[in-house]
Amino acid sequence: MSKMWAAFFLSVLLVSTLNFYAVVREPDRIEIDEVHEHLSETVKVEGVLISWVRDPYSDGSDRVDLQVEDAPNVVKIRWYDTSEVPPIGSTVVVEGEVVQYNGKIWINSKGMGAITEKAGAEVIMFDTTLNDISANASAYESRVVNLSGYLSDALEPNVTWQSFTLIDNPSYLDSDHRLSVALQGRVTEWVEAGSKVNLTGWVQWDERNYRWSIVVQSSTVEVTHPAGAKRLSWAVAAETWSYDIGKLVYVEGTYTWLDDDGDLEIDHGEHWIVAPGGTKRRNHLHDSNSGLEWYLARRRILRAIGLVRRPGSDLPTDER
Structure with a gap:
């Protein structure tokens, strides 16, 4: 009988040991x-x-x-x-x-x-420039670098993934170096195009698009010089406004509502801004604010708008 009890306690001890090991x-x-x-x-x-x-x-x-x-x-x-x-x-x-x-x-x-x-495999960050990467991008492949530059596009809040180009001039057309950026994670507020930022990211070769790019986490983006709204010029062709889609812009002109017959209609119809002098007009301009900022008494306004539709060559430019 004593042997049976000994075997029983031994089995309990063995099971307990195995359970402890498993934990x-x-x-x-x-x-x-x-x-x-x-x-x-x-x-x-x-x-x-x-x-x-x-x-x-x-x-x-x-x-x-x-x-x-x-x-x-x-x-x-x-x-x-x-x-x-x-x-x-x-x-x-x-x-x-x-x-x-x-x-x-x-x-x-x-x-x-x-x-x-992992111990011994910590990332070493490099302070570099767009010019350095353009001269020898392969030397920075798979490295984490610190960069500064200007945003080609506005950053939208509460979006988990978005892309833009980091450039060396607030004006995209005047820039000499352009690096594609894949931004992961959310920013908490709008950051306007043309803002100067510091960021940290991982340099990669984008095999799909055959170009160098940098993967950046939103928490590493620091805005050092915020950009304001950009003035749109009536002196250029309508197509050039497409470069400012998604940006905060302002334009001077007379704001009108036109119905289907082209008559002035306050309550509904298409929204137009007519250039000073009445020689050109642009339509489908979205009011991103709840109110209008009226300038003078002739319904001439200076207001912030979001350009949400690409102006095409079919936009009327008739004289009115």
């Missing part, structure tokens, strides 16, 4: 292309952080979605209860549970130490 053991280190073979398991993967978005659904949750690459394989990470995110381009070690749902596979990570930058 505290180090997760298996696997390759990213093997993630699908470890569903519902806690694993570790290593790769290069290529993008991340904080609070992807704007619901206030403490969550960051990351993409980690071990070329050509990429795995998505959903990180909860986060801490500071390592810089893009750094080598990171991720620990979490492999989840499969509705045809998707990702890793759920939780806690401050779930995603860490």
Whole structure:
């Protein structure tokens, strides 16, 4: 009987030891292309952080979605209860549970130490210029660099991904160097085109578009010299206004409403701005503000508008 009790307690001790080991053991280190073979398991993967978005659904949750690459394989990470995110381009070690749902596979990570930058593989940031990159872009490939320049397009708030060109002159047509930028993450407010910014990003060769580009996280964008609204000139052809689509602009003229017969109609109809002197007019100009800023008593206005429609050659320029 005593032998049976001894065997029983030994088995209980063995099971307890195995359970304890299962809890505290180090997760298996696997390759990213093997993630699908470890569903519902806690694993570790290593790769290069290529993008991340904080609070992807704007619901206030403490969550960051990351993409980690071990070329050509990429795995998505959903990180909860986060801490500071390592810089893009750094080598990171991720620990979490492999989840499969509705045809998707990702890793759920939780806690401050779930995603860490690999020791000895920290990203070294370089201060450089658009001119340096244009002279020898391949020397900066896969490096994280600090750059300054001007925005070719306005940055829209609450958009998780948008692109623009970083240029060396506030006027796109007058710029000599242009670098394509892929911006990931949200900015909190509008940043007008022509604003000067400092940013940090990861230089890459864009194989799809056959050009060099830089991947930038929104949190690294610093506006040093905000740009105001741009004055639109009536002296140029209508087509040139297309360069300012999406920008905050202002134009001087007489604001009118015209009905289908071309008669003045205050309550509805097309919206027109007629140039001083009445020689040219532009239509479909969207009022981004709730009110109008009236100038003088003859309905001549100076107002901020958002140019939302590309002016084509078919725009009437008849004399009125």
